[in-house]
Amino acid sequence: MVGEAPALASNGPLSNNKRQKTFMRIDIENLGKSVQVGEDALHILADVSFSVNPGESVAIVGSSGSGKSTLLGLIAGLDVPSFGRVLLDGENLFDLDEDGRAALRGRGMGFVFQSFQLLPGLTALENVMLPLELAGQANAAEVARGHLEQVGLGERVRHRPAQLSGGEQQRVALARAFAVAPRILLADEPTGNLDVHTGAQIIELLFELNRAQGATLVVVTHDPALAALCQRQLRLEAGRVVAN
């Protein structure tokens, strides 16, 4: 599979392209993660393989503790696997060092978390600006404001997270995720901390933004409603993919 699309090579994840919008392909090959807990080895992920086509949306479902977050963390390169590979547009994420993976995330990934992960000291606007500023974008404030307007929070830019409801906080997080024009969006239970009604609104917004901007989407969720909206569902059980 490596080098399958040589035409993309110059646009590959490792080259610093000019944010020319291309979807990213993900290939997971025999991925495994074990940790040592006291005397015993705990196998959190065992031999997981699957692919996500460019522009596809995939839901990873499974009960709590089945290893979903661990898998997502590995796809993002936040942790290293015990074995196996993650290929983004054909290049192995783990050939890069920690800072190389960070740079890669900075260029092409957006994140949405269950616990929102907004910084309490910053306003909504500043929270959205943060990844843009880190990427050295000049008009960070304008771009961020635009995205906040898109999620319907144009009036709340100066508010701190503590002054926003959970749903509003997650909308800020969505604006932040899409502000960097990601080619992959990784979401870890984005509705997990929200009530059903608010969760539904967030799901709607997520897919709307994804349609408008386009990104390969990987969503970890318990939420059948959210999973149903994805093109494909993967079920994880005890660290293995059981249904595809």
Added chain:
Amino acid sequence: MLPLSLRFLAREWRAGEIRVLLLAVALAVASLTAVAFFGDRVKQALGREANTLLAADLAIASDHPLAYDFAEEARQRGLQVSSSAAFLSMAQTGKKNLLAGIKGVDAGYPLRGSLRVAPAPFAEDAPTRALPGPGQVWLDSRAASELGVRVGGEVELGAARFMVAAILTFEGERGGNFMALAPRVLLTAADLNKTGLVQEGSRVSYRLLIAGADQDVADFRDWCEPLLARGEKLEDVRDARPELRQILDKARRYLGLAAVLTVVLAAAATHMALRRYVQRHFDQYALMRCFGASQRRLLSLYFLQLAGLGLAAGLLGTALGWVTQLALANLLGGVLRLGLPAASWQPFGLGILAGVALILAFALPPLLRLARVPTLRVLRRDLGPVAGGAWLAHLVGLALVAGLIWWQAGETRLALIVSGGVLGVMALAAALIQAVLWPLARLARHLPPGPRLGLLGLRQRGWETTLQAMALSLGLLALLLLTLVRGDLLDAWRNQVPEGAPNRFVINIQPRQVAPVQAWLASHEVPNVMLYPMIRARLTAIEGRAVRLEDYPEGRARNLAEREFNLSELSTLPPSNELEAGHWWWPGQTSGFTVESGIAKTLNIHLGDKLDFDVGGLPLSGHVSSLRKVEWDSFRVNFFVATPPGAMSAMPKSYITSFHLPPQRGAVLADLVAAFPNLTVIDVAQMLNELRGLTDRVSQAVQLVFLFSLGVGVLVMLAALYSRRAERAREIGLWRTLGASKRTLRAALASEFALLGLLAGLVAAGAASVLAWVLANKVFDLPHTPDPWIWLFGLGGGMLLVLLAGWFATRDLLDEPPLMALRME
């Protein structure tokens, strides 16, 4: 990178988190620089002014014209040379006589500083390089008014008449001895010869004055020291105005102590504030890593932010310090009459450097911790930094604090004592927490719910509680210690010039006048005056060994050994004397000596030693039967050596007395001198007032610096209590969700803070009592009065203060809706 970190810094500022940090460091820098600025100015001034007090860089003082031509040698070495000769003698006008200090000076006088003259008494004066012309004298205003003569009038000195050409308003070379207190008449050495007053046997004090480059003067000093004969001695600035020097030294030490403690507190506050700062940034760090920033980039981002903060704190603190030293200088400058030179720029650099260094040194360990936060934290909140050795970084911080302490203390001993005390307090606080908290927590289930929650909370946050207790103890220690030492210092200064201290001395009272003078004084409302006989004698032998100068290498001992003592006869131990060894006279004892213990030590005289004196050609000998400790600064008449009454009945003597006279009753003295024309009255009221003024102002300066440290101490406590606010908020939210009432929670918080305050107060009071005693004895050389109230202050005050600060730090948390509190992270 820099603009980005500045932008981040601005946001942090708005979020309010870093304000405590900035304030802590700025206050620390302020007190450091205030002391540095002021100390620098005083030092410069003292250096300069002390030399003008001497009128030279070095002087050879003697009671006879110098045998060796030191002046010629000095000139050949390229040094400036002048000289003066001074003695007490009568100045006369047609109507009046005055015992005045006559001083004849050579060309070039003074070599350092300048004289100031005015055209009339109390008219505006100006410095001058000139000296009185031939046939002219300058009088000080006291001499002019007591002689009733104006500028242009005439004065008779011995065989010559002189025209009063100006009023002498300032003369640096004026020590604290009796001669210096007499009204002054100044003329040239050539004119002095014409008076014929200086003859064989006159008691003249000669001084050869030398000035030049430091090294040349030092070389000259080394060369001439071995050549000095009996009655000749070297003087330099260290000998000038010892009483002022002592007060200023102590004040400077106190400022040093305050500054050192402030450093410690600032370090503690910075440490606590930075810990919290970094903990609050775990999420941010992980998130920014997740968003693609490299570790190096993030660390430099934080580093730059903190450096910027340090710079701001340094600038702010230095500015504050500069303003404070202005206030200090205003308080003190006038009284010191030092004409404080402008502050040098050095403290600016040091202040800014200290600000940056303080923050960076303490930021290093937590920053390195930050770098160990796994990025995976964005998905798994429980992941903290990987544990690991930041001990090297901690060492950097400790070394920096040690350096700052040493720099501020200005002397190793003070630095060591304070450092030891601080470490002791930290260890003690940790030990006490271990010893008390765990057993107490076992009792918890017997307590009502509020205190129970509080106690369990304290135990559950084990290490954090210990840290808090340490910081609180340090804060309280600084407050208590500075209070105690300040008390000792102010007491000592107040006692130095007690209200009603004798301010007039009368000398030259003849034996037959004793009873009449006493009666006269009593009838003029000066009752119970003690008259002491005064007999000049020279110590010739100790235990049969001749007293030779060569046996006393040390400067002071040599000066004493060659000096003529004033012996007295004492029947009872005088006030402000304390028997240290031996016994007071047996009934009927007619010979023997009682010796002041200081001089006994210097001259190596022991209880029971036989002493031989030469009293104007007559021998006097006996054994030392007691040693006395004397409070010299009591301003009473005191004697180094005395005999039992009657032991010197055959020797020629005069009597001396001292008493206090309120200023408005000064006229009595004129009547006294009219009744007994041979008496000499010496008025030290002016000098006492000066001294009192000085101690008052120095006390104010000390209080000012004390307030500073107080502020930093309170800040440390706040920082300590604020440090776990977020966790506490979540805890409170959880408790409330689980059904705890506000009242219960309030009781929990109150009992937690009260217990912490009590423990910290206990540690601080204990440590402060010990340290105050050590400091008084080893550093300040002050009598120390233990103050039992300190325990009450420590325990009660500590508890109250921590309760108050704790309430302040958590007051808004209880009113948050539980959900909000749970969300606050």
